[in-house]
Amino acid sequence: xxxxxxxxxxxxxxxxxxxxxxxxxxxxxxxxxxxxxxxxxxxxxxxxxxxxxxxxxxxxxxxxxxxxxxxxxxxxxxxxxxxxxxxxxxxxxxxxxxxxxxxxxxxxxxxxxxxxxxxxxxxxxxxxxxxxxxxxxxxxxxxxxxxxxxxxxxxxxxxxxxxxxxxxxxxxxxxxxxxxxxxxxxxxx
Numbered sequence: 001x002x003x004x005x006x007x008x009x010x011x012x013x014x015x016x017x018x019x020x021x022x023x024x025x026x027x028x029x030x031x032x033x034x035x036x037x038x039x040x041x042x043x044x045x046x047x048x049x050x051x052x053x054x055x056x057x058x059x060x061x062x063x064x065x066x067x068x069x070x071x072x073x074x075x076x077x078x079x080x081x082x083x084x085x086x087x088x089x090x091x092x093x094x095x096x097x098x099x100x101x102x103x104x105x106x107x108x109x110x111x112x113x114x115x116x117x118x119x120x121x122x123x124x125x126x127x128x129x130x131x132x133x134x135x136x137x138x139x140x141x142x143x144x145x146x147x148x149x150x151x152x153x154x155x156x157x158x159x160x161x162x163x164x165x166x167x168x169x170x171x172x173x174x175x176x177x178x179x180x181x182x183x184x185x186x187x188x189x
Contacts, residue, residue: 006051007155009033009058014151022071022143029074030062050085057081075138078150082131089124093117115172119165126161130154 009032017025037055041047061077064070092100099120106116137149 005036005039009036010151010155014147017147022074022147023066023069025147026062026065026071026074030058033058053084054081057084071143075134075146078134078138078154079131082127082134086124086127086131089120089127093120093124109169110174111169111172115169119169122165122168123161130157 009029012032013025013029016028033055037047037051040051057077057080061073061080064073089100092098092103099116101120101123102111102113102116111119134150134154137153138146141149
């Protein structure tokens with residue numbers, strides 16, 4: 001359910017864009033992202049770094065879009081966020097020797113270090129690819145196509161990559177972790 005709430009600003013952005021325009025949609029994105037951050041902070045007593053970074057990027061690029069009345073800024077926001085995520089993953093692995101993916105999931109999943117490193121690097125490359133793909137779609141195709149890509153293409157690609165990551169790490173999980181991930185009806189067979 002938590003993941004669904006994180007998509008509310010994007011869904012509202014899409015609906016408002018289709019009903020009105022990119023500028024009102026951008027304003028709604030700023031407001032709903034801020035409200036979601038505030039809600040998470042009030043409910044959990046803390047705000048996740050990724051949510052704070054995302055909100056700051058939405059606020060900065062969204063405000064530039066509205067003040068300068070130029071959609072180029074909101075289009076760049078996607079690439080900047082993905083670039084920051086990619087850089088953070090690479091720096092965590094090569095500068096600090098603590099892959100960020102392992103820091104996020106290591107308490108729940110036990111994997112060999114080389115698997116964590118490959119997974120971390122794969123996500124870094126994936127985010128960089130999405131950022132570059134966003135530049136192409138945003139500046140080579142129509143605004144309508146970019147909005148559809150932003151909402152459905154990026155989300156779909158991320159879901160597919162998440163599933164592929166899960167399939168990749170499944171074979172490296174210790175047997176007890178694999179059994180916990182299996183459905184109860186599969187255990188009884």
